[in-house]
Amino acid sequence: MKLGISARAGLGILALTVLLAIVGPFFSPWHVEQLDWARMAAAPGLAGGHFFGTDRLGRDLFVRTLAGVRVSLSIAGLATLVSLVVGVGYGALAGYAGGRVDALMMRLVDVLYSLPYVFFVILLTVVLGRQPTTVFLAIGAVGWLTMARVVRAETLRLRSLEFIEAAVAAGVPTPAILWRHVVPNLAGVVLVYATLTIPGLILLESFLSFLGLGVAEPAASLGNLLAQGAQEMESAPWMLLVPCVFLVTTVLALGFVGEGLRDALDPHER
Amino acid sequence: MHSIPMSAEPLLAIRDLSIAFGGGTVAVEGVSLALGRGGSLGLVGESGAGKTQLALAIPGLTPRAARRSGSIRFDGAELIGATPAALRKLRGARIGTIFQDPAAALAPHLSIGTQLAEVLIAHGLARGAEARRRSQQVLERVHVPDAAARLRQYPHELSGGLQQRVMIACALIASPALIIADEPTTALDVTVEAGIVALLAELTGGGTTALLLVSHDLAVVATLCDEVAVLFAGRIVEQGPARAVLRAPRHPYTAALAAARLTLDSALDEPVAAIAGNPPAPGERLRGCAFAPRCPRALSRCAREAPPLVADGATRFACHAPLPAGTAS
Amino acid sequence: MTPLAATENLVVEYRSRGRRLRALDDVSLALAPGESLGIVGESGSGKSTLARALLALVAPTAGLVRFKGEDLATLSKAALRRRRRELTLVFQHPAASLDPRLTVGESVAEPLTVHEPALDAAARAARVAALLERVGLDPSHAARRPHQLSGGQCQRAAIARALITRPELVVCDEAVSALDASVQAQIVNLLLGLMRTEHLALVFISHDLAVVRRIASRVVVLYRGQLLESAPRGALYERPRHPYTRLLLDSVMTLEGRPSRAAGTPPDVESPFARPAGCVFAGRCPHVLARCQSERPPLETTEEGATVACFRWREGVAR
Numbered sequence: 001m002k003l004g005i006s007a008r009a010g011l012g013i014l015a016l017t018v019l020l021a022i023v024g025p026f027f028s029p030w031h032v033e034q035l036d037w038a039r040m041a042a043a044p045g046l047a048g049g050h051f052f053g054t055d056r057l058g059r060d061l062f063v064r065t066l067a068g069v070r071v072s073l074s075i076a077g078l079a080t081l082v083s084l085v086v087g088v089g090y091g092a093l094a095g096y097a098g099g100r101v102d103a104l105m106m107r108l109v110d111v112l113y114s115l116p117y118v119f120f121v122i123l124l125t126v127v128l129g130r131q132p133t134t135v136f137l138a139i140g141a142v143g144w145l146t147m148a149r150v151v152r153a154e155t156l157r158l159r160s161l162e163f164i165e166a167a168v169a170a171g172v173p174t175p176a177i178l179w180r181h182v183v184p185n186l187a188g189v190v191l192v193y194a195t196l197t198i199p200g201l202i203l204l205e206s207f208l209s210f211l212g213l214g215v216a217e218p219a220a221s222l223g224n225l226l227a228q229g230a231q232e233m234e235s236a237p238w239m240l241l242v243p244c245v246f247l248v249t250t251v252l253a254l255g256f257v258g259e260g261l262r263d264a265l266d267p268h269e270r
Numbered sequence: 271m272h273s274i275p276m277s278a279e280p281l282l283a284i285r286d287l288s289i290a291f292g293g294g295t296v297a298v299e300g301v302s303l304a305l306g307r308g309g310s311l312g313l314v315g316e317s318g319a320g321k322t323q324l325a326l327a328i329p330g331l332t333p334r335a336a337r338r339s340g341s342i343r344f345d346g347a348e349l350i351g352a353t354p355a356a357l358r359k360l361r362g363a364r365i366g367t368i369f370q371d372p373a374a375a376l377a378p379h380l381s382i383g384t385q386l387a388e389v390l391i392a393h394g395l396a397r398g399a400e401a402r403r404r405s406q407q408v409l410e411r412v413h414v415p416d417a418a419a420r421l422r423q424y425p426h427e428l429s430g431g432l433q434q435r436v437m438i439a440c441a442l443i444a445s446p447a448l449i450i451a452d453e454p455t456t457a458l459d460v461t462v463e464a465g466i467v468a469l470l471a472e473l474t475g476g477g478t479t480a481l482l483l484v485s486h487d488l489a490v491v492a493t494l495c496d497e498v499a500v501l502f503a504g505r506i507v508e509q510g511p512a513r514a515v516l517r518a519p520r521h522p523y524t525a526a527l528a529a530a531r532l533t534l535d536s537a538l539d540e541p542v543a544a545i546a547g548n549p550p551a552p553g554e555r556l557r558g559c560a561f562a563p564r565c566p567r568a569l570s571r572c573a574r575e576a577p578p579l580v581a582d583g584a585t586r587f588a589c590h591a592p593l594p595a596g597t598a599s
Numbered sequence: 600m601t602p603l604a605a606t607e608n609l610v611v612e613y614r615s616r617g618r619r620l621r622a623l624d625d626v627s628l629a630l631a632p633g634e635s636l637g638i639v640g641e642s643g644s645g646k647s648t649l650a651r652a653l654l655a656l657v658a659p660t661a662g663l664v665r666f667k668g669e670d671l672a673t674l675s676k677a678a679l680r681r682r683r684r685e686l687t688l689v690f691q692h693p694a695a696s697l698d699p700r701l702t703v704g705e706s707v708a709e710p711l712t713v714h715e716p717a718l719d720a721a722a723r724a725a726r727v728a729a730l731l732e733r734v735g736l737d738p739s740h741a742a743r744r745p746h747q748l749s750g751g752q753c754q755r756a757a758i759a760r761a762l763i764t765r766p767e768l769v770v771c772d773e774a775v776s777a778l779d780a781s782v783q784a785q786i787v788n789l790l791l792g793l794m795r796t797e798h799l800a801l802v803f804i805s806h807d808l809a810v811v812r813r814i815a816s817r818v819v820v821l822y823r824g825q826l827l828e829s830a831p832r833g834a835l836y837e838r839p840r841h842p843y844t845r846l847l848l849d850s851v852m853t854l855e856g857r858p859s860r861a862a863g864t865p866p867d868v869e870s871p872f873a874r875p876a877g878c879v880f881a882g883r884c885p886h887v888l889a890r891c892q893s894e895r896p897p898l899e900t901t902e903e904g905a906t907v908a909c910f911r912w913r914e915g916v917a918r
Contacts, residue, residue, distance in 0.1 A: 162696040163706075166760070169654055170710040171683035184700045316779040317750075415865075430642065459641035460806055464850040464861040486779060489852035493859075516854045530784040532809040534836060534851055541791070542813065544784035548749045 007260020010253040017250055021069040030060035032067045033218045041236045053238045055228060059218075065242050068220040069250070075136050075221075076201035080194050082140040087147025088190055092182055094148070095155025096174070106152065109145050117142065121213050130216035135208060139201055147193060154189045158182055188265035195258035199251040206247060222247050279346060280304040281447055281480050282328070287340035289323050289332060289504075295553025297323040297336070299504045305497075307447065308477035312491030312512060313484045314527070315501035318552035324501070325450050325484045329365045330357040345447065363393040366441030370453040372433035376425040382409075382436055383421030389443050408439045412469060431462035438469065448480045449473075455490060463490075470494055488528060492516050500524045503550045503560035505576075510585030520585060520592040523561045559590070567591040601668045602629035603800050604653055604686070604768055609662035611648050618872050622648040624824040624879075625662070632767065635794060635801040637815025637832075639808060639847065643871050644821040646804045650772040653802060654688055655679060666768075684714040684764035691773035693753030697745040697760075703753075704741030707731070707760045714764050730759045735789060751782035758789065762797065770802040775810060787813060808847055812836055820844050823871070823879045826898070830905030838918075840907040843880050845917040878909070886916040 003011070029049050030036070039048050040058040052061035094105040121138045128134040158164060159182075167177050202222065208214035209223025210230075217224065222243050229240030282305040289298040298320040305311045313321040326332050328342055330349065342349040345364065349357065361367070369375040377385060386405035390396040396404055402421065409417035412435045425433055434454065441449055451470065455463040471494055474481040485491050491498055491512060498512040500521065508521040519525040529543035536542070547564040550556060559565070562572040569591055577588045582595065611623040623645040630636045640646040651657040652664050655671040664671045666682055674682065687710075690696035697706045707730065708723045718726070728738040734755040745753050754774065761769050771790070775783045787810060794801055803814045811818055818835045820828040820843065828841040839845050849861035865883050875881065877892040884891065888910065896908045909916070 162690045162692055163698045165656065166688070166690060166696050166757075167698075167709065169656060169683065169688045170760070170764075171680040171713045172709065173680075173713075176713075181698050181700075185698070187700075316781065460808070460850045461641060461846055461861055461864065464852070464859045465864070467852065467859070468863075487852075488780075489854055489856075492854045492856035493852050513854070513856050527780060528854065530781045531854075532784070532787070532807075532813050533853065534809055534812060534848070536809065536813055538813065541788045542784040544788055545781040546785075548751055549779060549781070551749075 003257075003260045003264055006256045007264075010256030010260065013249060013253040014257065017069065017246070017253070018073070021066045021073070024066045025063050028060060028063050030063050032063055032220060033059065035059060041232070041239075043236070044238050044242075052242045053236070055239050056232060056236070061239065061242055064220045065222075065225060065246055068222045068225045068243060069246055071132065071215060071220065072202050072205055072222040072247075073250070075132065075139060075205050076198045078136060079139040079143045079201050080198050083144035083147045083197060084190065084194055087144035088151050088183070088186065090144070091148035091151025092155050092178055092186065095152040096159060096178055096182060098156075098159070102152070106149070109148055112142070113145055118211070118213075121208060125213055130213075132215060132219070135205060135214045138208065139204055143197065143201055147190070147197065150189060150193050151186055154186055155182055158185055192258055192262040192265060195254060195261055199254045202247070202251060279343075281307045281309070281345060282482070283341075283343040284328075285341040285343075287324070287327065287338065287342060289320070289327055290337050290339075291333075291335055291553060294555065296555055297504055297553055298327070301340075301499075301501075301504075301506055303499055303506075303509075305448070305480050305482060308474075308480055309497065310474055310481040310483065310495040312495035312498045313482070313501060314486065314488060314491050314498060316486060316527075316549045318549055319501040320504040320552070321484045321501045322452055325452055325482055326367075328448075328450060328482070329361045329367060330354075331361075331367070359393070362389045362441075362446070363395070363444045364446050364448065366444070366446040366449045368434075368437050368441050368449065368451040368454045371457050372430065372437045373425065375437055376433060376440075378425055380424075381421065382423055382425065382428075385436075386421070386440055386443055389440055393444060395444055404443060405439075408443045409436070411442070412436075412439045412473075414439070429462075430458055431465060434458060434462075434466055435469065438466075438473070442473065442479075446479065448482060450482045450484075452484045453486070454483075456485070456487070467493055488516055488531060500527070503554065503556060505560065505588065506579065506586075507561070507589070508585065508587040509579070510583075510587075515585060518596055520582065520587040520595065521589050522565050522567050522591070522593065524587075525593055526566075559588075567593075600631065602665070603632045603634075603667060604802070605629040605665045606649070606652065607663045607665065609649075609652060609664060610660045611645070611652055611657060612660040615872075620872055621824050621874060623652065626821070626824070626826045627662075628819055628826070628829065630768070630800055630802060633794075633798050633800055634817065635803060635815045637811035637818040638802065638804040638821060639806065639811050639818055640804075640821035641806050643823055645824040646821055647772055648824075649821070650688065650770050650802070650804055653770055654683075654686055656688075680713070684710065685767045687761040687764065687766045687769050689754075689757050689761050689769060689771045689774040692777050693750045693757060694745045694748075696757050697753060699745055702742055702744055703748065703756045704731075706745075707741070707756055707763060710760060710764045726763060727759070730763055731756070733793075734759045734762075735785070749782075750778050751785060754778060754782075754786055755789065758786075758793070762793065762799075765797070766799070768800045768802065770804070772804045773806070774803075776805060776807065783810070790814060808836075808851055820847070825879050826906075826908065827880065828905065828907045828909075830901075830903065830907075834901075834903045834905050838903070840901060840905060840912040840917050841880075841909050842884050842886050842911075842917050846883075886911055 036054055036058040039054055041056050042050055042054045044053040050060050052065060054060055094102045124138050125134055164181055167181055205214055206223035206226055209221045210227045214223050215221035225243040229243055232239045284301060284303040287298060287301045290296045301324060313325060315321045323332055327338055338350050383405050387401040390401045390404060405421055406417045409420055414420055414432060414435050455466050467490060473479060483491060483494055495512045498515050499506050500508040502523050508515060508524045516528055526545045530545055532542060545564055550560055558573040558576055562568045571590050577590045579586045579588045607627050609623055609626045613620045613622055638646050648657060652659060666686055704727050707727050711718055711723050727741055731738050731741060736752060736755050775786050793799060803811060805811050812832060815832060817831050819826060822843050828844050839848060846861050846864055849859055852859055869882060877894055878896050881887050881891040890910055896910045898906045898908045900906050
């Protein structure tokens with residue numbers, strides 16, 4: 001599979017970011033929740049080993065930002081996995097079944113889509129409390145919807161292709177057709193779409209955390225780091241800039257990779 | 271069809287045209303053709319032979335990745351290297367194009383009348399009521415029944431045959447000197463095809479509009495064209511008066527193509543005269559004669575040297591071991 | 600003798616945006632074992648629907664489709680699946696009928712995984728290799744994907760897949776129409792050879808009269824879902840009875856380059872949803888009478904064993 005330059009660059013940047021997020025904290029003496037009384041709201045520099053500076057409470061931003069990257073990426077990654085399994089299964093079934101079953105299934109998707117989302121998240125938070133699991137559930141609950149729609153559309157297109165008809169004519173049972181013929185031919189679309197979903201989910205998590213609904217203090221996520229940074233924007237701009245740079249870079253890199261995958265896998269481009 | 275005495279310079283003169291793509295694939299190699307005003311030339315060959323690339327290279331409709339070398343002179347002007355603006359002025363106005371699939375070539379969201387008028391408006395030839403009048407006129411000329419009502423209809427409301435007539439009308443509306451038709455009847459039903467072929471014969475037989483027809487169907491070419499050029503692996507292997515070449519070909523490939531056709535008179539007790547092996551992949555470059563591996567008359571020389579085009583009377587062919595003159599296929 | 604396959608007054612309707620489209624209208628035909636039947640028709644004739652109805656890929660709205668005497672609509676899912684090993688289909692577009700993600704060998708072997716699950720991978724591979732050779736492909740092609748093969752090679756693979764379960768009837772739906780003339784000729788020869796050696800019955804559907812003539816011993820002509828004429832090959836091509844058959848034959852062009860007689864016939868401009876009260880060809884027929892517009896002509900049998908649906912066939916209008 002040949003990937004273009006921007007996609008390869010994106011992949012490289014992503015790999016670096018993940019590597020940094022995992023390994024980086026070992027290079028710093030500071031801990032995520034550790035307070036440095038001597039240097040509160042300090043600017044980035046080498047003083048005291050605070051490469052990215054500290055926040056209002058004196059917590060090291062280098063370690064906290066990397067922790068935030070880990071949390072945001074894990075939530076988005078896991079939610080994408082859920083959307084893959086649930087979304088692909090649901091969409092392929094609806095698309096292949098067609099008729100009333102399809103109509104019913106997609107109406108359900110439409111209803112879930114039209115739920116007032118923030119309201120739903122607030123309810124969930126009230127019931128389950130502010131933990132990463134809640135955030136994960138909140139994001140996972142809607143992440144699969146668009147995947148289901150995309151997969152259904154693609155399945156509808158595949159269903160009319162002759163090789164599917166040939167399998168039916170040969171007497172292949174429906175589950176085998178779905179598993180052996182439909183799903184593998186969906187792989188291209190699904191892979192591309194999943195890669196493009198992750199940035200969206202990261203932004204969603206950031207949005208929720210920014211609103212105060214997502215990951216709770218003192219844990220760090222890109223979202224709540226951004227929220228704090230926004231408050232201190234004028235006096236300590238690095239508190240906003242650092243998580244911002246990481247967020248933008250990660251989202252852009254994922255975008256490039258997704259586009260590159262699409263170009264590489266799209267059969268019409270061949 | 272009667273032959274028109276050609277003026278000093280032919281309407282279309284292609285010399286040594288080659289079309290290559292990146293990676294060494296060559297779609298067309300060293301092709302030279304001429305078409306007089308009002309004349310008709312058919313390009314025949316199988317898929318991958320390069321005939322569509324060749325025809326579409328003339329109005330500059332080949333993919334951007336294609337590199338053309340050689341010369342294409344249309345009405346005295348050199349087209350290779352012409353500015354995009356100059357080419358755009360030719361397209362639709364001096365060179366009309368008819369494509370294979372009318373349903374795909376006609377815009378689904380615009381009415382027939384709008385699409386016809388668009389050609390006139392784009393070239394500043396007419397506007398408004400005058401454009402509408404000429405649109406209706408050209409629809410009548412291509413025998414579309416109920417022309418006035420059709421102007422308001424959309425392509426999907428028409429049958430395949432009518433859609434093709436509309437496409438012919440679009441190509442014709444600005445009275446071009448040359449019409450390029452790329453497999454115009456391949457996607458049509460056989461009874462509809464008969465009507466379209468008759469229409470094309472009527473439109474181009476008068477000697478005012480030249481026709482360059484691309485087709486894999488030898489019979490369509492025999493019916494519509496005065497001259498034929500047979501393409502194989504991007505090169506012309508035989509060229510000459512259409513019916514003479516098709517009835518008594520000199521090149522073994524032309525003979526094999528003609529013999530492989532099933533007709534209503536084919537023998538029922540013998541296998542069909544198929545050509546062994548597969549056509550070469552599009553763009554594949556071969557040493558020596560590209561047909562040698564499959565040719566029943568191949569000599570050892572054929573695999574080493576590509577045969578040049580030699581003339582014999584009105585016919586030209588590229589073969590080291592041509593069929594004797596006068597052999598009926 | 601029971602026909603191998605037959606349709607009795609078959610009607611198939613589709614619903615499209617609330618309107619009903621009658622793709623097949625009261626079509627009856629029969630095929631004996633080892634016989635080759637040609638079905639000729641243009642777009643809108645219902646020929647593809649007929650192919651699918653014969654294979655129970657589409658359900659009849661009325662009438663029956665029989666295979667070996669059994670009504671396919673009454674079979675259980677399992678019984679129908681068993682029938683599918685005896686009744687196979689070759690499609691029009693060679694590459695599209697093979698899954699692009701599977702190798703050719705896997706596609707050809709698939710029917711075996713359904714109908715002969717007891718075979719192990721090695722046995723399957725052996726059967727596939729043997730069959731690929733039979734259809735003129737190098738067995739090494741089994742490891743390739745469809746896009747690596749030419750159109751003719753893909754179609755040979757599709758034929759191999761249709762034959763691997765040793766069927767009794769193969770339906771070819773425009774199986775050679777998308778191929779170049781020289782390759783078409785190869786595939787026609789292949790089908791003729793296979794019919795002899797495998798004792799196959801063939802239903803060959805095409806709009807190309809010349810190809811049908813070479814393959815089929817009996818021909819049926821469809822127009823807008825109705826059967827207009829059915830005759831043994833010699834009779835149909837030399838002594839057609841229906842004006843539409845005459846039109847089809849006249850439309851065939853030759854290397855002589857003479858314009859065909861069919862050019863003057865008005866094109867078919869009626870909507871496919873229209874259900875005329877009279878003869879379905881009345882709008883284009885050069886020999887139409889007033890009666891033709893209001894009454895549908897019944898199928899009558901001629902002395903040569905042909906059937907034709909035309910009020911004027913005895914007058915020799917199709918000569």
